[in-house]
Amino acid sequence: MDPATLEPGEPVKQFSVMLQNRAGALASLTKLLRNNNIEMVGISVQDSRDATIARLVLTDPDLAEQIFIEKGIPFTTSTLVVIALKEAGPGLLQVLDTLMVAETNIDFAYALMPSAKGQALLAMHVEDHDFASTVLNQAGFKIVYQCDLSR
Structure with a gap:
């Protein structure tokens, strides 16, 4: 691998x-x-x-x-896909567009508390976690993992 x-x-x-x-x-x-x-x-x-x-x-x-x-x-x-957004407004649209082009659905989404670095975090439950994570990662989005949230 x-x-x-x-x-x-x-x-x-x-x-x-x-x-x-x-x-x-x-x-x-x-x-x-x-x-x-x-x-x-x-x-x-x-x-x-x-x-x-x-x-x-x-x-x-x-x-x-x-x-x-x-x-x-x-x-x-x-499990959720969590993305650290560089810009809250434009970043959200880029995430949504990326998932739309990949033809994957978001079941629900909500914002998390800002990260320790002050970044906006978007949590999404998607139909295929692994596929959505791969697509978003390849598109340059920062995926946040559980260890990143454990303070």
């Missing part, structure tokens, strides 16, 4: 956590994570009448998964 094609790290892991739709549920989850030295670097919340789905990107996904299991917190995981 060509060393140039090896990924430098694990893809970013996203947790989809089901929370009760009540005041303070997200704050309680955030405190639980912080008490275990885990920070949220990305969040997207989808609210409904009965439950809330919080999509989270965390600094220590392995420990978070262990805590969620121990505490009985329902969750699923998926």
